[in-house]
């Protein structure tokens with residue numbers, strides 16, 4: 001979630017992970033990441049969208065990873081929308097990893 005231009009997807013591919021989705025609000029950030037992959041761009045699904053409005057199939061993901069996205073949602077309704085999507089899209093027994101900032105650090 002909010003993978004942006006980060007290299008997490010590159011590292012996951014290098015580790016042998018498959019069935020990867022990179023979702024981000026910014027088409028520019030996604031384009032930067034996709035450009036690195038050239039003709040191998042289909043190593044992941046690249047989806048431009050807003051997490052507060054996104055529609056994912058139920059139980060779609062084994063792992064949800066978010067570094068530095070959730071804290072952008074300062075409106076409680078948007079946070080609620082985010083959590084609803086995580087609960088629905090991550091399969092039971094899956095893992096959710098969220099790294100975020102707070103007022104105190």
Ligand SMILES: C[S@@+](CC[C@H](N)C(=O)[O-])C[C@H]1O[C@@H](n2cnc3c(N)ncnc32)[C@H](O)[C@@H]1O
Nearest residue numbers: 002003004006024025026029050051067068069
């Ligand atoms: C600080 S960057 C972090 C990027 C990457 N996760 C990393 O750690 O390098 C935040 C990312 O969240 C994305 N973002 C912000 N609001 C979003 C939203 N509502 N839905 C999806 N992505 C969002 C931004 O476009 C940006 O790529």
